[in-house]
Amino acid sequence: MAAPAPSAAAAASASPPALLPSPFVELVKSPSGLEKVVLRGSRNCCVEVYLYGGQVTSWKNDNGEELLFLSSKAIFKPPKAIRGGIPICFPQFGTHGNLEQHGFARNRFWSIDSDPPPLPVNPAIKAFVDLILKPSEEDLKIWPHSFEFRLRVALGSSGDLSLTSRIRNTNPPGKNFSYTFAYHTYFSVSDISEVRVEGLETMDYLDNLKAKERFTEQGDAIVFESEVDKVYLAAPSKIAIIDHEKKRTFVVTKEGLPDAVVWNPWDKKAKAMQDFGDAEYKGMLCVEPAAVEKPIILKPGEEWKGRLVLSAVPSSYCSGQLDPLKVLQG
Numbered sequence: 001m002a003a004p005a006p007s008a009a010a011a012a013s014a015s016p017p018a019l020l021p022s023p024f025v026e027l028v029k030s031p032s033g034l035e036k037v038v039l040r041g042s043r044n045c046c047v048e049v050y051l052y053g054g055q056v057t058s059w060k061n062d063n064g065e066e067l068l069f070l071s072s073k074a075i076f077k078p079p080k081a082i083r084g085g086i087p088i089c090f091p092q093f094g095t096h097g098n099l100e101q102h103g104f105a106r107n108r109f110w111s112i113d114s115d116p117p118p119l120p121v122n123p124a125i126k127a128f129v130d131l132i133l134k135p136s137e138e139d140l141k142i143w144p145h146s147f148e149f150r151l152r153v154a155l156g157s158s159g160d161l162s163l164t165s166r167i168r169n170t171n172p173p174g175k176n177f178s179y180t181f182a183y184h185t186y187f188s189v190s191d192i193s194e195v196r197v198e199g200l201e202t203m204d205y206l207d208n209l210k211a212k213e214r215f216t217e218q219g220d221a222i223v224f225e226s227e228v229d230k231v232y233l234a235a236p237s238k239i240a241i242i243d244h245e246k247k248r249t250f251v252v253t254k255e256g257l258p259d260a261v262v263w264n265p266w267d268k269k270a271k272a273m274q275d276f277g278d279a280e281y282k283g284m285l286c287v288e289p290a291a292v293e294k295p296i297i298l299k300p301g302e303e304w305k306g307r308l309v310l311s312a313v314p315s316s317y318c319s320g321q322l323d324p325l326k327v328l329q330g
């Protein structure tokens, strides 16, 4: 049976400087009392990751502009997941199973992993941190599987943010497990009605607002005029979110994650959420690389890897010069 994951306080006291050897990586206490790791890049580029949830809550570019949405009403206290940034949905996405919505990884305390198994060296990485989550005795009662979930959060020298998840089945022989997963990424946008998403045209999707019924998207880029909650199936590895007003394009690259969820709660649902401002739906959009339709199955000893890379590039697309292929092929 796996040892329970240490609490945040234990993780901090067990964090000698050797755990965070780089001057670009720092463990700090936030005003809420929760601990976060700060990754610093060139100029004002910076990423913040809470040990609570293993959750990225902030990603800033060279100019110090925030690129992720974090609600002004976010609650930084268990058992609620933090509203915004990049919550990790594991071992269940949404209501696709018997666990609580989006699983439990997003409201558990992760630890800093001082000795992770190696990942391919990427010379473009400026600063990174490795976190780990193992199930506690309580977790094993609700999901009776032993696992090691390793998460690397890395800030590239050009300001790209990457998240690499490695999930290993550490059950005894013969005990497979299956799970669904998502990087529930909240992007900050200037005005949702000025945003369009490219890469999901003509894709099939399950509509969460219509009892998960399957439909096919039309041929145009996706725009937003009302509540959206769709799981696009077998989506391409690159998706672009084009913010006309900000003249900014987010490029989302995903590996090992076939699906992509698109969510905006719009006005009515926004009002119903305790940890979300009534009008905040106008300034956010979730595009979530995910594995939802076909659960991932791991045998004991097997490891799965799922990766997300985010970059924010200036766009001149408001001038009508957009070549979608350039965006989608990088």
Ligand SMILES: O=P(O)(O)OC[C@H]1O[C@H](O)[C@H](O)[C@@H](O)[C@@H]1O
Pocket (backbone or CB within 6 Å): 081, 094, 101, 102, 208, 229, 230, 261, 262, 263, 286
């Ligand atoms: O409120 P939460 O549990 O964080 O879920 C927020 C949203 O997450 C996903 O995008 C789901 O597709 C939505 O159905 C859900 O409403």
